[in-house]
Amino acid sequence: MLNPFKNKKTDREEALKEYLSQYDDFLNRVQGSGRGFGMFQHRDDTLGDMLSCAKHLHKDKSKLERDLNLHVKELQRAGAKIEDNEKMIESLQFELGRMQHEKEETTREHGAQVTNMVQQHSIDMGLEESRRIAQKESFEDQIDRLKKDHSNEIGKLVGQLLVNQKDEQGWPDDKMGVKFRELQRLMESVTAPRNKEFLIPAGKRLPSHLDATNFLGRVGTGKSHFLLKSTLWAIIREQFFSAPFGFGVLGTGKSQRELFDMYNAWRKLFDANAIASSPEREDYAIFRRDSLANNWRSATFQYINVALTAPEHSHNPIARLSTENLNSTVARILSVLSEVAGLSHASVRPDTQEQVRQMVLLGRDIALQFGIQTAQLQLVVPNHGEQIRIGESFHDCEDGDSFKGKAHDVDLVTAPGLQKLGDGRADMHSRRAMKLHALANWQGRFQVRLSTCIQDTREEMDYISLIFTLDMGLGCITFEALVAFIVTFAVLFAVVRRSKDWPEAVRLHIGLVLLSAWFITHWIDEVVDHEKPDVTNDYLIFTMFTHIIRICSDVFVITGLWRIIIRYDFLRPLKPDSFADTLFASVLWVLAGVHVALLVVTTGTWLGDVDVDKVNSIAKARSAFEVTYMAVQFCAMLVMSIYAISRATERQTGCPYYNEFGYMAHASFALLLRSFCEVVIVGQLDRDRSHLRNTQRARDVTYGLCSIYLAWVVAFAVPEKGIEDPLVVKDHSAVEEVKRLIEAKIAEVTEGGKNTAPTMSSVLNGIEETLKAQTVSPDAQQEYFMKLNEIARLRKQYADWEPVYKGGSNADGQNEVIELVKKNDRSVAGAQETGVGRMLARIWPENNKQNKDIGGKSQTAV
Numbered sequence: 043m044l045n046p047f048k049n050k051k052t053d054r055e056e057a058l059k060e061y062l063s064q065y066d067d068f069l070n071r072v073q074g075s076g077r078g079f080g081m082f083q084h085r086d087d088t089l090g091d092m093l094s095c096a097k098h099l100h101k102d103k104s105k106l107e108r109d110l111n112l113h114v115k116e117l118q119r120a121g122a123k124i125e126d127n128e129k130m131i132e133s134l135q136f137e138l139g140r141m142q143h144e145k146e147e148t149t150r151e152h153g154a155q156v157t158n159m160v161q162q163h164s165i166d167m168g169l170e171e172s173r174r175i176a177q178k179e180s181f182e183d184q185i186d187r188l189k190k191d192h193s194n195e196i197g198k199l200v201g202q203l204l205v206n207q208k209d210e211q212g213w214p215d216d217k218m219g220v221k222f223r224e225l226q227r228l229m230e231s232v233t234a235p236r237n238k239e240f241l242i243p244a245g246k247r248l249p250s251h252l253d254a255t256n257f258l259g260r261v262g263t264g265k266s267h268f269l270l271k272s273t274l275w276a277i278i279r280e281q282f283f284s285a286p287f288g289f290g291v292l293g294t295g296k297s298q299r300e301l302f303d304m305y306n307a308w309r310k311l312f313d314a315n316a317i318a319s320s321p322e323r324e325d326y327a328i329f330r331r332d333s334l335a336n337n338w339r340s341a342t343f344q345y346i347n348v349a350l351t352a353p354e355h356s357h358n359p360i361a362r363l364s365t366e367n368l369n370s371t372v373a374r375i376l377s378v379l380s381e382v383a384g385l386s387h388a389s390v391r392p393d394t395q396e397q398v399r400q401m402v403l404l405g406r407d408i409a410l411q412f413g414i415q416t417a418q419l420q421l422v423v424p425n426h427g428e429q430i431r432i433g434e435s436f437h438d439c440e441d442g443d444s445f446k447g448k449a450h451d452v453d454l455v456t457a458p459g460l461q462k463l464g465d466g467r468a469d470m471h472s473r474r475a476m477k478l479h480a481l482a483n484w485q486g487r488f489q490v491r492l493s494t495c496i497q498d499t500r501e502e503m504d505y506i507s508l509i510f511t512l513d514m515g516l517g518c519i520t521f522e523a524l525v526a527f528i529v530t531f532a533v534l535f536a537v538v539r540r541s542k543d544w545p546e547a548v549r550l551h552i553g554l555v556l557l558s559a560w561f562i563t564h565w566i567d568e569v570v571d572h573e574k575p576d577v578t579n580d581y582l583i584f585t586m587f588t589h590i591i592r593i594c595s596d597v598f599v600i601t602g603l604w605r606i607i608i609r610y611d612f613l614r615p616l617k618p619d620s621f622a623d624t625l626f627a628s629v630l631w632v633l634a635g636v637h638v639a640l641l642v643v644t645t646g647t648w649l650g651d652v653d654v655d656k657v658n659s660i661a662k663a664r665s666a667f668e669v670t671y672m673a674v675q676f677c678a679m680l681v682m683s684i685y686a687i688s689r690a691t692e693r694q695t696g697c698p699y700y701n702e703f704g705y706m707a708h709a710s711f712a713l714l715l716r717s718f719c720e721v722v723i724v725g726q727l728d729r730d731r732s733h734l735r736n737t738q739r740a741r742d743v744t745y746g747l748c749s750i751y752l753a754w755v756v757a758f759a760v761p762e763k764g765i766e767d768p769l770v771v772k773d774h775s776a777v778e779e780v781k782r783l784i785e786a787k788i789a790e791v792t793e794g795g796k797n798t799a800p801t802m803s804s805v806l807n808g809i810e811e812t813l814k815a816q817t818v819s820p821d822a823q824q825e826y827f828m829k830l831n832e833i834a835r836l837r838k839q840y841a842d843w844e845p846v847y848k849g850g851s852n853a854d855g856q857n858e859v860i861e862l863v864k865k866n867d868r869s870v871a872g873a874q875e876t877g878v879g880r881m882l883a884r885i886w887p888e889n890n891k892q893n894k895d896i897g898g899k900s901q902t903a904v
Contacts, residue, residue, distance in 0.1 A: 224404060277371065336416040
C-alpha cells in the first residue's frame with residue numbers, strides 16, 4: 043500500500059536541515075560582526091528567546107575554551123613533573139644498587155664474626171662445664187658425708203630412744219614422730235615413680251573403685267603415684283584407724299566387736315543405764331571428758347600391746363584377731379598393687395611385698411599407740427572438694443608452702459595428718475598438729491584444649507563442673523538406668539491410655555516424652571563419663587543438648603498440667619482462663635529461652651578460644667539465672683499445688699473427674715517436691731561447689747524419684763479411652779438444646795413458615811438475650827457457657843444467612859421446602875424437604891454433611 047504522506051515527511055526533514063544550516067551561518071555572521079545580538083532582542087518573542095539561548099551557548103563555549111586552555115597548560119606542567127620524577131627514580135635506583143652491595147658486604151663480615159664467636163663460646167662452655175662437673179662432684183661428696191653423719195646421729199638417737207622406752211608404754215611425741223615418718227617413708231618407697239611396674243601406660247585407665255573422682259582423667263597418668271599413695275593410705279586407715287582411741291586396731295566386723303564387748307562390760311560396771319555400743323552405734327564421749335576412763339583405756343591397750351608382742355601370748359584370741367587383720371590388710375594392698383601392675387603386664391616384686399608387710403605392721407603399732415596414749419590421737423583427712431588454706435596445717439605435695447596463705451579445694455589427699463588433742467588428764471581439748479597433711483591440688487596447674495580432653499582445672503568450677511565430665515559412679519548409673527526404664531514405660535502407658543476427647547493432654551504428654559528422652563540421654567552421658575574417654579567438642583554439644591531437652595520438658599509438663607486443670611472445669615476455656623494460660627506459658631517459655639541461650643553461649647565460649655575470665659563470668663551468670671529460673675518454677679508449682687489440692691478436697695464422690703482430679707493433685711505435689719529439691723540443690727551449687735559429686739548425685743536421685751512419682755500419677759490424671767467423657771456429653775446436650783431453641787425461634791417469628799424469616803444473626807441474638815436473662819445455678823454453669831459458646835460459633839459462621847421457603851405446604855398450611863442461603867443470593871434454590879423441625883440439620887456438619895453445587899454455586903439445604 044502506498045503512503046501518501048511519505049514525500050511530505052521527507053520534505054520536512056530536508057527543510058529542517060536547511061533551516062539549521064542557515065541558522066548556523068547566521069550566528070557565525072552575527073558573531074563576526076561587532077553588533078552582537080541586541081538588535082534582534084525585541085523583534086519577536088520567539089526569535090528573542092532563540093537569540094538569548096544562542097547568546098548563552100556562546101558564553102558557555104567561550105568558558106569551555108578557556109577551561110580547555112587551562113587544562114592544556116596543567117597537562118604540560120604535569121608532563122614536565124613526570125620527567126623530573128623519572129630522573130629522580132633513576133637516581134634512587136642507582137643509590138639502591140649501591141646500598142645493596144654494601145649490605146651484602148656487611149652480611150658477609152657479620153657472618154664471619156658470628157662464626158668466630160660461636161667457636162669461642164663453645165670453647166668457653168667446655169671449660170665452664172668441666173669446672174661445673176668438678177664442683178658438682180665435690181658438693182655431692184660433701185652432701186653424702188653429711189647425710190651419712192646425720193644418719194648415724196639419727197640412728198644413735200633413735201637407738202637411745204628405743205632402748206630407754208618400754209614397748210608396752212605410750213610413746214613420747216618424738217618417738218611417735220619417728221615412727222610416723224618411717225611409715226610415710228615405707229609408703230613413699232612402695233609408690234615411688236621409680237617402681238616402673240606401678241606406672242600406668244598411656245591410654246590405660248584405672249577402674250572406678252580405684253579412681254572414683256577421675257583424678258587421672260584430670261591430671262594425666264604421669265601423676266598416678268599420688269593416686270596410688272592415696273589409695274594405700276585409705277586402706278591403712280580403714281584397717282587400723284576406722285574408730286577413734288585405738289578401737290580400730292583389730293579391724294572392722296568381728297574383730298572390732300571384741301573390743302566393744304570389753305568396753306561395754308567396763309561401762310556397765312559404773313553405769314547401769316549405759317546403752318550398749320557397737321560399731322554401728324559409737325559412744326566415745328566419756329573418753330573425751332573423763333581422765334579415769336582414759337587411764338582405763340590406756341591400761342587396757344598396754345596389756346593388748348603386750349599380748350600382741352610377747353611370743354608366749356601368740357595364740358591368744360587378741361593375737362589371732364590381730365594376725366587376721368594384718369593378713370587382710372596385706373592382701374588388700376597387694377591386690378591393689380597387682381591390679382595396677384597388671385596394666386603394664388607386670389607383677390609385684392618380692393622386695394616390695396616385704397616393704398608392704400613392714401608398713402602394715404608399723405601401721406598396727408601406731409594404731410595401738412592411739413589406744414595406749416591417754417591423749418586423743420587422730421588422723422586428719424580433709425574431704426574431696428573441701429576448701430583448705432596452704433600453710434600451718436596443710437601443704438601441697440609438690441609445691442610445699444610456695445602458695446602459703448592461698449585457699450585451694452582439695453583434689454587428692456596423699457598423706458593424712460597426725461593430730462593430738464590434750465593429754466587425757468587435765469587438758470582434754472588443746473589441739474596440736476604432730477604432722478602436716480600432704481595434699482594434691484591441681485586446680486589451675488594444667489590447661490588442655492577442649493579439642494583433646496576436658497580437664498577440671500579452673501578455680502571457678504561453675505559450668506565445667508556442673509555439666510561436664512563428672513563421673514557419678516556405677517551405683518548412680520544403675521539407678522539412672524532403672525529410672526529411665528520406669529519413666530519410659532509410664533509415659534508409653536499414659537500416651538496409649540489417653541482418651542481421644544482429651545486433646546488438651548497432648549502438651550503434657552509431649553513434656554513426658556521429652557522427660558523420658560532426657561533420662562535416656564542423661565544415662566548415656568553418665569555411662570560415657572564413667573568410661574572416661576577423651577571428651578571432644580561433639581560430646582560437649584551432646585551434653586548441652588540433653589540439658590536443653592530437660593528445660594523444655596519442665597515447661598511442657600508444668601504448662602500441660604495447668605491446661606489439664608482448666609479442662610476439668612471447662613471443655614472450652616473461658617477468656618480469663620485462656621488469657622491466664624497463655625500468660626503463664628509465655629512467662630515460662632521466655633525464662634526457658636533465656637536459660638537455653640545462656641547455656642548455648644557458655645558452651646560456645648568454652649569451646650572457643652575465649653579468655654577464661656570471660657567464660658567464668660558467663661558461667662556465673664548462667665548459674666545465678668538457673669537459681670532464679672528454678673525459684674520461679676517452684677513458686678508456680680506452689681500456687682498450682684494449692685489450687686489443685688484445694689479443688690480436689692472440695693469435690694465430692696460422684697463429681698465429674700473425681701478420681702482424675704485426685705491424681706492431678708498428686709502430680710502437682712510431685713512437681714512441687716521436685717521443684718523444691720531443685721531450688722535447694724541449685725542454690726547450693728551456686729554458693730558452694732565442694733562435695734560436688736554428692737550434690738549432683740542427690741540432684742539426680744531426687745529428680746528421678748519425683749519424676750517416677752509424677753509419670754505414674756499423671757497417667758491416671760487423664761480419662762482413659764473408651765469411657766464417655768462427662769463434659770463432652772454435656773456439650774452434646776447443650777448443642778442439641780441450642781438446635782431446639784433455634785428451631786423454636788424460627789417457627790415463632792415465621793409463624794410456621796408463613797412469613798419471611800430474619801437472618802440467623804437476629805435469631806441467635808434473640809436466643810442469647812433469652813439465655814443471659816435467666817438465673818443460672820452453679821451446677822448448671824457448664825451447660826450455660828457451652829450454649830453461649832455454641833451460639834458464638836454459629837453466629838461467626840452463619841450470621842448473614844437466612845432461611846428461604848420454596849413452595850409446598852402441609853395440612854396446617856406451613857411451608858416444608860426450606861433452604862438456608864446467603865443473604866441477597868437467591869438465584870438458585872437447592873432444597874431439601876425436611877420440615878421446620880429438621881431444617882437446621884445442615885448447620886452441624888458432624889450430624890448431616892451435605893454440599894450441593896447447583897448452577898455453579900454452593901448452597902446449604904436445611
